[in-house]
Amino acid sequence: MSLLSAQHVHKSYTPGTPVLRDVSFTLEKGQCLGLVGESGCGKSTLARCLLGIEPIDDGSLLFEGAPLHNLSQRRLRPYRRHIQAVLQNPSAALNPKLRIKDSLLDPYLQLGDEVRLQHFHDANRTAFVRQLLEAVELPSSLADRYPHELSGGQKQRATIARAISIEPSVILLDEPTASLDVLSQAAVLSLLDRLRAQLGTAYLFISHDLAAVHAMSQTIMVMHEGAIVDRFGKEALFAAERHPYTQALVAMFE
Ligand SMILES: Nc1ncnc2c1ncn2[C@@H]1O[C@H](COP(=O)(O)OP(=O)(O)OP(=O)(O)O)[C@@H](O)[C@H]1O
Numbered sequence: 001m002s003l004l005s006a007q008h009v010h011k012s013y014t015p016g017t018p019v020l021r022d023v024s025f026t027l028e029k030g031q032c033l034g035l036v037g038e039s040g041c042g043k044s045t046l047a048r049c050l051l052g053i054e055p056i057d058d059g060s061l062l063f064e065g066a067p068l069h070n071l072s073q074r075r076l077r078p079y080r081r082h083i084q085a086v087l088q089n090p091s092a093a094l095n096p097k098l099r100i101k102d103s104l105l106d107p108y109l110q111l112g113d114e115v116r117l118q119h120f121h122d123a124n125r126t127a128f129v130r131q132l133l134e135a136v137e138l139p140s141s142l143a144d145r146y147p148h149e150l151s152g153g154q155k156q157r158a159t160i161a162r163a164i165s166i167e168p169s170v171i172l173l174d175e176p177t178a179s180l181d182v183l184s185q186a187a188v189l190s191l192l193d194r195l196r197a198q199l200g201t202a203y204l205f206i207s208h209d210l211a212a213v214h215a216m217s218q219t220i221m222v223m224h225e226g227a228i229v230d231r232f233g234k235e236a237l238f239a240a241e242r243h244p245y246t247q248a249l250v251a252m253f254e
Pocket residue numbers: 013014019037038039040041042043044045046208
């Protein structure tokens with residue numbers, strides 16, 4: 001059974017203007033599935049539907065076969081332990097009033113006894129925070145700082161540490177490096193790749209950047225005007241049978 005899947009998902013914000021059109025995909029355990037497409041094609045809408053922030057109009061979203069679309073916040077709660085997200089803007093993701101250590105502990109404390117960790121040791125909270133910071137290659141001295149005392153790259157590493165703290169099965173990565181400079185982008189992508197191998201977490205990696213999606217993902221889906229127009233294994237990116245829209249993206253990337 002797939003870890004996460006979408007089946008024939010349709011979504012509009014206003015009637016007659018579809019934003020997601022018959023979107024289907026499956027994400028397997030430990031896999032990185034890439035979703036690439038230009039700005040406005042519907043990528044973040046799909047992420048918001050998967051996170052339960054937006055309802056869908058038709059179709060289904062399943063976690064390990066169980067429907068998770070259009071659930072109340074209370075009924076979504078069991079899935080929050082399994083599906084975490086890292087979004088574009090780390091400044092918006094971290095509470096400015098909380099020290100980094102408290103932000104890192106927040107999901108663990110909120111989800112309480114639902115969490116059984118396999119990789120991190122949570123017996124001692126200070127040591128737990130230190131392990132999380134080490135996992136994302138941040139010095140433990142940052143634990144007592146506030147978000148405004150960190151660089152953009154450090155903040156994004158902190159949001160990644162928070163996402164992995166409860167060892168979710170899936171992380172939705174929606175443009176996770178878009179706010180970073182080129183060097184930090186490469187470092188954060190390489191960190192995410194290492195964490196996936198180490199923790200076995202599956203990623204839905206969403207980006208307008210084909211090079212980044214190609215570097216990270218085993219399978220790539222191309223979205224155009226709300227529909228998945230192409231999907232293929234990463235080695236087939238340059239194959240002649242690619243959809244004309246994929247070929248246009250490739251031409252920009254070369
Ligand atoms: N809350 C909303 N209400 C109405 N329309 C919306 C809403 N959010 C997004 N849209 C519209 O839905 C379409 C898809 O937007 P979405 O943010 O999903 O695209 P995207 O591919 O993630 O773009 P970007 O990469 O620029 O974030 C756009 O036309 C956008 O204007």
